[in-house]
Amino acid sequence: MIDFEAIDAAIETQFDQTLAALGQLCAQPSVSAQGLGMLECAQLVKQMLEKRGFETEIVPSAGFPVVVGERSGRSDHTLLFYNHYDVQPPEPLELWDSPPFKADIREGKMYARGVSDDKGQLVSRLAAIDALLSVDGELPCSVKFLIEGEEEISSPNLPAFIETHAERLAAEACIWEFGGVNHEGTPVQVAGLRGICYVELSVQTASRDAHSGTGGSIFPNAAWRLTWALNSLKQADERIRIPGFYNRVVPPSARDLELLEALPDSAAEYRSRYELDGFIKGLQGGLDLQRESIFSPTCTICGLTAGYQGPGSKTVLPARASAKVDFRLVPDQDPDEVVLQLRNHLDDEGFDDLEITYLGGEPPARTPLDDAFLALVVESARSVYGVPQIIVPMSGGSGPNHPFIHTLKVPVATAGISYPGAQVHSPNENIDLECFRKGIRHVARIMVEFAERG
Amino acid sequence: MIDFEAIDAAIETQFDQTLAALGQLCAQPSVSAQGLGMLECAQLVKQMLEKRGFETEIVPSAGFPVVVGERSGRSDHTLLFYNHYDVQPPEPLELWDSPPFKADIREGKMYARGVSDDKGQLVSRLAAIDALLSVDGELPCSVKFLIEGEEEISSPNLPAFIETHAERLAAEACIWEFGGVNHEGTPVQVAGLRGICYVELSVQTASRDAHSGTGGSIFPNAAWRLTWALNSLKQADERIRIPGFYNRVVPPSARDLELLEALPDSAAEYRSRYELDGFIKGLQGGLDLQRESIFSPTCTICGLTAGYQGPGSKTVLPARASAKVDFRLVPDQDPDEVVLQLRNHLDDEGFDDLEITYLGGEPPARTPLDDAFLALVVESARSVYGVPQIIVPMSGGSGPNHPFIHTLKVPVATAGISYPGAQVHSPNENIDLECFRKGIRHVARIMVEFAERG
Numbered sequence: 001m002i003d004f005e006a007i008d009a010a011i012e013t014q015f016d017q018t019l020a021a022l023g024q025l026c027a028q029p030s031v032s033a034q035g036l037g038m039l040e041c042a043q044l045v046k047q048m049l050e051k052r053g054f055e056t057e058i059v060p061s062a063g064f065p066v067v068v069g070e071r072s073g074r075s076d077h078t079l080l081f082y083n084h085y086d087v088q089p090p091e092p093l094e095l096w097d098s099p100p101f102k103a104d105i106r107e108g109k110m111y112a113r114g115v116s117d118d119k120g121q122l123v124s125r126l127a128a129i130d131a132l133l134s135v136d137g138e139l140p141c142s143v144k145f146l147i148e149g150e151e152e153i154s155s156p157n158l159p160a161f162i163e164t165h166a167e168r169l170a171a172e173a174c175i176w177e178f179g180g181v182n183h184e185g186t187p188v189q190v191a192g193l194r195g196i197c198y199v200e201l202s203v204q205t206a207s208r209d210a211h212s213g214t215g216g217s218i219f220p221n222a223a224w225r226l227t228w229a230l231n232s233l234k235q236a237d238e239r240i241r242i243p244g245f246y247n248r249v250v251p252p253s254a255r256d257l258e259l260l261e262a263l264p265d266s267a268a269e270y271r272s273r274y275e276l277d278g279f280i281k282g283l284q285g286g287l288d289l290q291r292e293s294i295f296s297p298t299c300t301i302c303g304l305t306a307g308y309q310g311p312g313s314k315t316v317l318p319a320r321a322s323a324k325v326d327f328r329l330v331p332d333q334d335p336d337e338v339v340l341q342l343r344n345h346l347d348d349e350g351f352d353d354l355e356i357t358y359l360g361g362e363p364p365a366r367t368p369l370d371d372a373f374l375a376l377v378v379e380s381a382r383s384v385y386g387v388p389q390i391i392v393p394m395s396g397g398s399g400p401n402h403p404f405i406h407t408l409k410v411p412v413a414t415a416g417i418s419y420p421g422a423q424v425h426s427p428n429e430n431i432d433l434e435c436f437r438k439g440i441r442h443v444a445r446i447m448v449e450f451a452e453r454g
Numbered sequence: 455m456i457d458f459e460a461i462d463a464a465i466e467t468q469f470d471q472t473l474a475a476l477g478q479l480c481a482q483p484s485v486s487a488q489g490l491g492m493l494e495c496a497q498l499v500k501q502m503l504e505k506r507g508f509e510t511e512i513v514p515s516a517g518f519p520v521v522v523g524e525r526s527g528r529s530d531h532t533l534l535f536y537n538h539y540d541v542q543p544p545e546p547l548e549l550w551d552s553p554p555f556k557a558d559i560r561e562g563k564m565y566a567r568g569v570s571d572d573k574g575q576l577v578s579r580l581a582a583i584d585a586l587l588s589v590d591g592e593l594p595c596s597v598k599f600l601i602e603g604e605e606e607i608s609s610p611n612l613p614a615f616i617e618t619h620a621e622r623l624a625a626e627a628c629i630w631e632f633g634g635v636n637h638e639g640t641p642v643q644v645a646g647l648r649g650i651c652y653v654e655l656s657v658q659t660a661s662r663d664a665h666s667g668t669g670g671s672i673f674p675n676a677a678w679r680l681t682w683a684l685n686s687l688k689q690a691d692e693r694i695r696i697p698g699f700y701n702r703v704v705p706p707s708a709r710d711l712e713l714l715e716a717l718p719d720s721a722a723e724y725r726s727r728y729e730l731d732g733f734i735k736g737l738q739g740g741l742d743l744q745r746e747s748i749f750s751p752t753c754t755i756c757g758l759t760a761g762y763q764g765p766g767s768k769t770v771l772p773a774r775a776s777a778k779v780d781f782r783l784v785p786d787q788d789p790d791e792v793v794l795q796l797r798n799h800l801d802d803e804g805f806d807d808l809e810i811t812y813l814g815g816e817p818p819a820r821t822p823l824d825d826a827f828l829a830l831v832v833e834s835a836r837s838v839y840g841v842p843q844i845i846v847p848m849s850g851g852s853g854p855n856h857p858f859i860h861t862l863k864v865p866v867a868t869a870g871i872s873y874p875g876a877q878v879h880s881p882n883e884n885i886d887l888e889c890f891r892k893g894i895r896h897v898a899r900i901m902v903e904f905a906e907r908g
Contacts, residue, residue, distance in 0.1 A: 154767070194667065198767040207729035213648065213851030216752030216782050218733045218743060219724070223755035223777075224688065231685040234678065236804070270673070274773070275661035279672045289672055298670035301677035302770050307757035308778055313608070313652040313813040315780055315852075316756050319728070323677075324762055326769055328670050350690070359767040397667030398769075 002136060002448050004383060004441075010131035011440050018127040018440070019110065019433075021048065023103035025119045026112035032086035032153045038064045041085045045122070045147055052129050054145065059165065062157040064149030068168065073139030075451040080144045080171035080410060083122040084151035087114035088425045095427035109430045117424040118177050120431045121416045121439075122147065125175070128444035140451035144171055151177065154198075154360045155400040162403040173373040173450060174404050175443070179416025181435060182390070184264060187381040187442070190414045191374060192366030192394035193401050194294070195329030197338040198302075200357040201229060202322035209307065212315040222321035223306035229351040230323060233299055233342075238281050240299045242345040248332040252295045255369050256393040260290040263392065294394050298328040324359075328398065335361030365402040366394055367411045376453060377413035380445040384438050389415075415442050456590060456902050458837060458895075464585035465894050472581040472894070473564065473887075475502065477557035479573045480566035486540035486607045492518045495539045499576070499601055506583050508599065513619065516611040518603030522622065527593030529905040534598045534625035534864060537576040538605035541568035542879045549881035563884045571878040572631050574885045575870045575893075576601065579629070582898035594905035598625055605631065608652075608814040609854040616857040627827040627904060628858050629897070633870025635889060636844070638718060641835040641896070644868045645828060646820030646848035647855050648748070649783030651792040652756075654811040655683060656776035663761065666769040676775035677760035683805040684777060687753055687796075692735050694753045694781075696799040702786040706749045709823050710847045714744040717846065748848050752782040778813075782852065789815030819856040820848055821865045830907060831867040834899040838892050843869075869896050 011018075025048070030041035042058050045067045049056040054069035067085065090100035090113045098104035100113035114120075125145075132139055146169055148158055162169060182188050205220040215221075234240050252260070267285025270276060283289045302325065307318030327338055339358055346354050367374050369391070378389040401412050417439030423429045465472075479502070484495035496512050499521045503510040508523035521539065544554035544567045552558035554567035568574075579599075586593055600623055602612055616623060636642050659674035669675075688694050706714070721739025724730060737743045756779065761772030781792055793812055800808050821828050823845070832843040858866050871893030877883045 196667075196769070198769070200767075205730070210728055211851070212752070212754040212756055212780050213650075213782060213849070214747070215724075215728075216754040216780070217750045217850065218735070218737055218747045219728065219730065220732075220734050221755060223758050224684075226758070227681055227684045227755065228690050230678075230681045236682050270669075274664055274669075274673065276659070276673065278674075280674055281672070283672055293668070293672045296671045298666070300666040300670040300771055301675060301681065301760065302666055302768060303761035303763045303772065304677050304680070304758040304775060305763040306755065309757045309759040313654075313778060313780070314756060315650070315652070317754055318757065321758060324767060326666050326670070326767070328667060395667070396671065397665070 006135045007131045007444050010134045022123040026103045026115050029101050030086050031089050045085050061161045067147040069145040073141040075141050078142040078171040080174040081125050083147045083177045084118045086149045086152045088152050108433050111430045116418050116422040116431050124417045124439045127440045140448045158400045159403040162407050174410045174412045176414045179414035180418030183420040187385045187389040189378050189389035189391045190395045193399045195362050195364035196398040197327040197335035197361040198359040202355045204320045206319040209319045210317040212317045215317040223318045226321040229354045232349045242341050244341045250331045259391045259393045297330050300326050329364045331364045334363050363402045365405040371411040373411040374413050380449050384441045460589045461585045461898050464588045476577040480557045480569050483555050484540050485543050499539050515615045521601040523599040527595040529595045532596040532625040534628040535579050537601045537631045538572045540603045540606045542606050562887050565884045570872050570876040570885050578871045578893045581894045594902045612854045613857040616861050628864045628866045630868045633868035634872030637874045641839045641843040643832050643843035643845045644849045647853045649816050649818035650852040651781040651789035651815040652813040656809045658774045660773040663773045664771040666771045669771040677772045680775040683808045686803045696795050698795045704785045713845045713847045751784050754780050783818045785818045817856045819859040825865040827865040828867050834903050838895045
């Protein structure tokens with residue numbers, strides 16, 4: 001039985017080194033969207049794993065390579081850590097109070113692009129490993145790392161990579177790349193992710209724009225075609241009108257609703273943060289809002305483009321118009337099927353002139369709420385945070401958890417270092433050093449308890 | 455009785471000087487949209503009128519000033535020329551084969567920004583005056599000029615200017631700022647203009663964009679609100695659904711239809727120029743197409759803007775969305791009334807969150823088809839072109855003819871120098887020198903015959 005006091009002491013002793021390692025990792029740009037510093041960062045991550053005795057390889061994928069590492073432990077149970085070494089672009093640079101690729105510590109926080117998402121999370125796993133090794137000389141369980149370089153650009157090649165390397169990645173459980181506390185400081189377990197299907201709808205009605213005086217009465221107008229096609233997808237009642245779209249939707253279980261009921265009400269925070277007059281569908285807050293925000297699939301117009309968009313007026317009849325549309329999917333919807341349903345719907349409604357460009361997607365996936373590993377991660381938070389994790393049965397957001405849950409067939413649980421003020425994807429991304437400490441301690445406990453019970 | 459042969463000979467003798475004057479005028483930029491060179495150009499125009507014995511003044515308006523000139527003639531009948539000294543912006547500059555503000559003559563054409571619209575038209579009036587003065591020493595009729603500087607930005611201050619200076623501008627007839635031949639070389643009389651009502655519709659649903667994963671199921675989405683509001687204005691049957699919108703629409707008369715029937719069919723030209731698959735409303739061509747293109751009011755989306763419009767995907771829920779919309783109006787619709795009807799409609803349909811910004815408008819106006827001056831202009835073309843003007847009862851486009859017809863109460867007729875290849879508002883704007891000659895000769899005849907019969 002490993003002594004958590006000794007582990008926590010080791011984490012503390014090594015804390016400055018841990019921060020230095022995180023600073024070094026943040027200093028290496030790795031912007032997947034811009035192809036900046038990617039291979040250099042993969043090399044650096046590989047060195048960091050090798051330093052901890054991991055057999056490590058930079059494995060090619062159809063996109064940026066994946067760093068895969070493995071080290072055996074006392075028990076033959078195997079835990080997989082999924083993380084990513086790529087970060088969001090740092091722009092707009094002028095809004096940063098310190099350079100994004102130079103970690104800066106101010107008032108108990110460390111600032112840098114990626115310091116939370118996801119380099120801080122990755123380093124928290126390494127710091128837990130360092131502490132376990134220094135106390136015990138060995139890891140309690142076998143550990144594998146899958147550290148990809150395309151998470152910030154929607155992991156387009158990860159499902160195929162996992163399919164190809166399923167044997168090598170075999171494990172009994174997975175700790176996800178994100179995790180942390182909510183605005184009350186309570187640790188959060190996110191037990192699933194909605195899927196996504198992102199498309200561009202476009203229509204071209206002529207080879208060039210026309211003058212609205214000439215064509216207004218007689219020419220087809222791409223902006224009108226797009227407007228009508230979009231209107232056919234969803235009207236003001238918010239019901240998505242694509243036939244079959246809701247067929248596979250699994251409603252929340254009694255346990256899901258129980259968990260939702262236990263979550264803090266976000267209504268007031270949303271209202272004030274976004275200065276909303278109210279919510280759609282007559283929602284006021286509480287369980288109804290929670291339920292709708294997670295268990296209802298969506299059809300969101302993310303962008304519209306057509307014709308003249310500058311100041312004042314221009315009398316132009318647009319030849320081309322397009323919209324970015326994302327569908328958030330709930331179990332058991334499937335993005336490929338949604339694209340087919342969308343195509344059929346548009347054809348049936350007379351919009352066969354509308355082109356669909358599929359820009360990416362991920363199916364939804366959930367770890368069963370009665371999973372033993374999930375329970376272990378939830379409970380192991382108690383000795384760090386004083387309370388177990390609060391369980392969010394599914395996130396409104398999306399991520400590539402489907403191939404882990406359905407290809408590798410491992411339960412996926414979240415634990416980590418983030419907090420609501422982390423500004424991930426924004427200027428002044430940061431970690432709170434106290435949350436960072438706690439996250440490391442939690443990860444160490446998960447490994448120990450997984451080795452014993454897993 | 456003035457001898458047209460002598461006049462034509464004088465036009466020919468002076469032709470090089472006329473081209474030099476036009477080149478000089480084109481060399482002076484006067485881009486109203488950019489406020490470039492406006493006062494300098496007004497000064498130059500004033501000098502050009504003064505050189506021909508006109509009492510001339512640069513009269514302030516609420517916008518760019520108006521050049522007003524007057525010279526008496528043998529008869530006390532007064533003809534008003536309406537022109538404008540402003541031009542469209544020259545951009546995109548890289549598509550010009552010669553500098554836009556340096557007139558260049560190549561293969562029987564002169565190229566420059568404004569060389570057709572409207573500086574060439576203005577100089578054609580001056581050249582006719584020069585010829586008449588050189589042959590007769592005096593003008594056959596009194597002539598007034600109203601040369602504004604805001605035609606290319608929708609003449610926002612012209613109606614008020616005409617109201618204020620109605621007495622000074624009093625005349626019996628008006629020659630419009632545009633005119634010329636169609637693609638068959640036949641001179642065209644445009645006996646009216648549709649009106650326009652240009653608005654921006656915008657909606658703001660939150661103080662900032664949200665993540666589509668967070669808000670997709672529960673937040674109002676500005677792009678959806680805009681889509682639904684637009685859809686309420688017009689659906690795929692092309693019928694405009696704003697209550698009262700069609701109330702004032704005067705259907706074409708038997709004479710209108712007769713004139714339309716005599717026009718060349720534009721269907722094939724439109725299809726090939728814009729690579730259209732077809733027309734809306736089941737139109738095939740012929741009289742139906744002509745009638746619809748002119749006598750039917752429109753609701754055209756000129757532009758759409760919301761959220762993310764760059765390459766690839768961004769999962770954003772837009773807080774703001776807007777559309778540019780123009781309504782082309784037919785007699786007796788009124789732009790102010792349309793804005794009111796639009797507001798009422800949006801409110802009634804539940805879109806009181808949609809803001810309407812009025813970006814400008816002009817009521818439709820027509821010169822009666824039995825007007826004697828119109829007939830004079832039509833017939834006087836015969837001795838220049840071999841045929842009288844073909845009459846288009848109304849243009850699909852718009853312009854500020856309403857205050858001339860309804861405030862000054864003068865018939866407005868078109869005559870001039872343009873041709874379908876003139877590329878007005880586009881790079882390589884040009885005049886065909888042969889069309890230019892004929893336009894000058896036609897204007898001279900109009901003045902002589904107006905003096906005798908007017």
